[in-house]
Amino acid sequence: MEGEIVAGVDIGGTNSVVGLVDKSGTILLKERFSTLAHDPPQEFVPRLVAVITTLLARLPAGSRLGGIVLASPAANARQGIIDNPANFKWGRVDLIAMIRRMLDVPTALINDGDAAVLGEMRFGVASGLSNVLLLTLGTGVGAGMVMDGKLIQGASGAGTEFGHVSIDPKGRDCGCGKRGCAETYVSASGVRRTVFELLSHRLEPTFLRDISFNDLTTEIISRLAVEGDPIAVEAFEQTGAYLGHILANAVAIFDPEAVVLSGGLVNAGDILMSPVRRSFEEHVLERYRGSVRLLTSTLNDGEAAILGAASIAWEMTIAASVRA
Amino acid sequence: MEGEIVAGVDIGGTNSVVGLVDKSGTILLKERFSTLAHDPPQEFVPRLVAVITTLLARLPAGSRLGGIVLASPAANARQGIIDNPANFKWGRVDLIAMIRRMLDVPTALINDGDAAVLGEMRFGVASGLSNVLLLTLGTGVGAGMVMDGKLIQGASGAGTEFGHVSIDPKGRDCGCGKRGCAETYVSASGVRRTVFELLSHRLEPTFLRDISFNDLTTEIISRLAVEGDPIAVEAFEQTGAYLGHILANAVAIFDPEAVVLSGGLVNAGDILMSPVRRSFEEHVLERYRGSVRLLTSTLNDGEAAILGAASIAWEMTIAASVRA
Numbered sequence: 001m002e003g004e005i006v007a008g009v010d011i012g013g014t015n016s017v018v019g020l021v022d023k024s025g026t027i028l029l030k031e032r033f034s035t036l037a038h039d040p041p042q043e044f045v046p047r048l049v050a051v052i053t054t055l056l057a058r059l060p061a062g063s064r065l066g067g068i069v070l071a072s073p074a075a076n077a078r079q080g081i082i083d084n085p086a087n088f089k090w091g092r093v094d095l096i097a098m099i100r101r102m103l104d105v106p107t108a109l110i111n112d113g114d115a116a117v118l119g120e121m122r123f124g125v126a127s128g129l130s131n132v133l134l135l136t137l138g139t140g141v142g143a144g145m146v147m148d149g150k151l152i153q154g155a156s157g158a159g160t161e162f163g164h165v166s167i168d169p170k171g172r173d174c175g176c177g178k179r180g181c182a183e184t185y186v187s188a189s190g191v192r193r194t195v196f197e198l199l200s201h202r203l204e205p206t207f208l209r210d211i212s213f214n215d216l217t218t219e220i221i222s223r224l225a226v227e228g229d230p231i232a233v234e235a236f237e238q239t240g241a242y243l244g245h246i247l248a249n250a251v252a253i254f255d256p257e258a259v260v261l262s263g264g265l266v267n268a269g270d271i272l273m274s275p276v277r278r279s280f281e282e283h284v285l286e287r288y289r290g291s292v293r294l295l296t297s298t299l300n301d302g303e304a305a306i307l308g309a310a311s312i313a314w315e316m317t318i319a320a321s322v323r324a
Numbered sequence: 325m326e327g328e329i330v331a332g333v334d335i336g337g338t339n340s341v342v343g344l345v346d347k348s349g350t351i352l353l354k355e356r357f358s359t360l361a362h363d364p365p366q367e368f369v370p371r372l373v374a375v376i377t378t379l380l381a382r383l384p385a386g387s388r389l390g391g392i393v394l395a396s397p398a399a400n401a402r403q404g405i406i407d408n409p410a411n412f413k414w415g416r417v418d419l420i421a422m423i424r425r426m427l428d429v430p431t432a433l434i435n436d437g438d439a440a441v442l443g444e445m446r447f448g449v450a451s452g453l454s455n456v457l458l459l460t461l462g463t464g465v466g467a468g469m470v471m472d473g474k475l476i477q478g479a480s481g482a483g484t485e486f487g488h489v490s491i492d493p494k495g496r497d498c499g500c501g502k503r504g505c506a507e508t509y510v511s512a513s514g515v516r517r518t519v520f521e522l523l524s525h526r527l528e529p530t531f532l533r534d535i536s537f538n539d540l541t542t543e544i545i546s547r548l549a550v551e552g553d554p555i556a557v558e559a560f561e562q563t564g565a566y567l568g569h570i571l572a573n574a575v576a577i578f579d580p581e582a583v584v585l586s587g588g589l590v591n592a593g594d595i596l597m598s599p600v601r602r603s604f605e606e607h608v609l610e611r612y613r614g615s616v617r618l619l620t621s622t623l624n625d626g627e628a629a630i631l632g633a634a635s636i637a638w639e640m641t642i643a644a645s646v647r648a
Binding site for chain 1: 407408454455471472474476477478479480481482483484485486488489490491493500501502569572573576577578579580581607609610611612615
């Protein structure tokens with residue numbers, strides 16, 4: 001996969017983002033669009049290709065698209081297949097083949113969490129580290145881990161699905177078919193579910209009672225929390241307590257130098273991160289207290305995944321199912 | 325570390341086992357003794373050295389001890405330190421230095437779970453595999469993981485502490501200072517605690533009411549379960565349900581080819597493993613159902629850790645803090 005420009009694509013449960021990236025890791029142009037993950041992938045692919053070609057047309061003449069690298073949830077990089085992502089109605093789909101029918105460009109696929117951890121290590125807050133766990137807290141929870149500088153992609157190529165660690169076998173229904181998965185609590189949709197659970201338990205007046213489940217966003221909850229809305233504040237307290245406990249367990253499992261948090265939920269800032277840090281310090285093994293760093297991404301809006309995905313276009317050491 | 329014979333030592337919360345191993349991986353002689361983990365390590369070391377020298381005296385003349393490799397819980401292989409194992413009153417201890425004061429033999433230290441997973445991959449049920457998670461269910465829970473054929477020892481060298489993943493932040497007190505750790509449920513001491521919890525809830529007559537907490541062993545519970553004792557059966561059902569759920573989460577995290585279970589608790593056989601398999605199939609992500617194997621060790625009584633520990637004496641690719 002050789003070329004001046006690579007398109008890195010971060011496919012999310014709500015929005016997807018395309019970035020055109022040069023070899024130095026600079027995002028030249030970027031555009032986001034709605035994934036509409038409940039529509040079939042046959043409708044997603046033409047929209048994605050249209051975004052890529054529209055962006056390309058804005059580049060100086062002579063620019064050449066050398067490759068496309070897709071970062072997707074539930075992506076199996078060894079098989080080149082997206083396998084039934086939890087918040088999508090896609091099933092098992094060969095997105096590479098569908099793109100290749102429209103564009104004659106080498107195309108590769110990598111797990112979104114794997115792309116994001118590479119992006120953070122090469123261009124973001126984790127640069128200089130070699131043992132890192134990353135969680136992306138978006139519509140769902142993505143994860144990627146690097147140990148001794150090497151991306152851990154697992155036996156099947158699915159990588160780590162930390163978002164589908166069940167923290168309560170009798171807990172909330174998850175899109176994956178299991179119950180109590182971490183992503184049903186510590187994601188953008190999880191905090192929304194926590195708000196509705198609190199509304200069912202509590203009596204305090206709150207503007208949140210005037211918003212439907214489908215209209216409620218993390219931004220609304222976080223703005224209300226900043227304004228002191230008791231339900232919104234408590235929703236972030238509970239989410240932070242869950243997340244701190246999950247991160248403490250992750251540290252016991254992986255013994256990393258740092259955990260990086262990214263994704264839409266992290267944009268809530270201290271309202272989330274203060275209870276996260278309290279809960280983490282309470283639950284983490286004593287030997288890690290004060291030594292393992294909790295970092296939040298400084299790359300916004302899918303940029304870590306875009307940069308990580310684009311960066312693998314120039315190397316072949318990582319399984320990414322390139323089909324040229 | 326060169327020599328005809330290596331002593332592999334499996335240090336357990338209840339018993340420790342010394343094996344004298346030749347370069348082919350044959351255990352020539354083996355002896356177990358009580359760890360007495362609540363006594364200081366200054367009392368443990370002379371007893372360990374006495375066991376090693378007594379065994380050596382039984383070997384043919386001309387046999388030479390080329391090295392000692394200790395497999396211990398909470399061992400940090402990079403630092404060569406045992407750091408406050410949960411079921412020991414040892415604190416942070418430099419066992420290598422203490423042994424070297426008594427014996428002029430190169431001595432190394434490795435985490436017990438790491439030693440056991442190497443033993444299983446080189447001489448046991450996991451031979452031929454390259455992505456394996458192992459859990460030893462003894463007094464505590466040890467763990468080791470190999471990904472892409474490489475032992476994962478973590479950033480600090482502590483490796484994975486899967487036994488200290490808390491499955492219930494309000495759960496049972498753990499020796500590590502946290503609450504609800506996996507090893508408070510799915511270990512030899514965990515099943516004993518489950519029996520006592522059941523005795524507090526239930527009224528069925530059972531011989532278990534005549535046994536004190538300190539006198540109760542996994543062997544007694546498992547014999548009673550085979551005879552149909554309702555509390556003993558239920559204790560294994562609950563332990564199996566916990567363990568299956570924990571293993572399903574472990575598979576989501578690591579994407580391994582197989583999970584190997586070993587240690588005293590696994591000797592209970594089908595009484596434990598039937599509920600484990602039911603719970604695992606219920607909780608595992610659909611894509612892994614039927615593909616990831618649950619294996620039980622065929623190496624008994626610390627042999628996996630002894631063989632794994634001894635095997636690293638002849639290589640230097642694994643951090644094991646050799647001091648010659």
